Amino acid sequence: MNSPSSPVRDALFSNPLDKLASFSFDEQVARVFPDMIKRSVPGYSQILGMAGVIARRYVPEGGRVYDLGASLGAGTLSVAQQLAHLEQLEIIAVDNSQAMTERCQQLLTEALPLRPVTTCCADIRTLSYQPCDLILINFTLQFLPPEDRQSLLDRLFAALRPGGALLLSEKIHFTDPRLSQLLYELHHDFKRANGYSDMEISQKRTALEDVLRTDTAEQHLQRLKDAGFSFSSQWFQYLNFASFLAIKGGGPGGENESA
Secondary structure (H helix, E strand, C coil), X not given: CCCCCCCCCCCCCCCCCCCCCCCCCCHHHHHHHHHXXXXXXXXXXXXXXXXXXXXXXXXXXXXXXEEECCCCCHHHHXXXXXXXXCCCEEXXXXXXXXXXXXXXXXXXXXXXXXXCCEEEECCCCCCCCCCEXXXXXXXXXXXXXXXXXXXXXXXXXXXXXXXXEEEEEEEEECCCHHHXXXXXXXXXXXXXXXXXXXXXHHHHHHHHCCCCCCEEHHHHHHHHHHHCCCEEEEEEEECCEEEEEEECCCCCCCCCCCC
8 A cells, every 4th residue: 555655657548448527636646646747847847946035035034925726735845945944934835625634734744743734725816815924826726717917916926025925836828830830749749658558648637638738938927917926937948848937026036035
């Protein structure tokens, strides 16, 4: 029997399925999620690593961090490790999947015995946010209806304290159809190189068709500007996956950077 932290190989789409249901973050996905995202999302580990580095710059003593769409808490763990020197810190990890939230709580309790983290199963669109210093929203906005995305970013901007930061990571598409097609194909090559078969790739793509809807980088940056962020920039891209950093008020520099 696997412990909560034992890696389980993703084989959910390895056999032909008569009828493909829409992708959902259920107990089956929760079991294999670390392997699934590592083999499916280019640059995921780099984004996680930088989440902690960014937290060190923008989160002060007594600060508060939200990890929205936390899945199994990898972003939370990166932040907590980089902020281990803070005596007072509140981290709230939120996901709307009960299976993911329960497993997240298990993993974080095991990994962070001295740093309690609040886990919450909730809809991030209706959550009541407290003033905070950093918000992570990694590969989460893409699963919300497009018409709900701006209003959520507006609420997150309002919750951030002046000088606070938002880290947004998403799968993106491009206005140039040739570039979109090239990076689409290279992403599938990336999956093949990580051991996924053509059938697995095809079946998962079908399951995600009506669930995951991408934006362009320009759309993300415009939304951040419309929400009120005075500074936002795309700091990372690996194939058709990108990450953006937005700051509330002032310039891009934080007050908590270590010397």
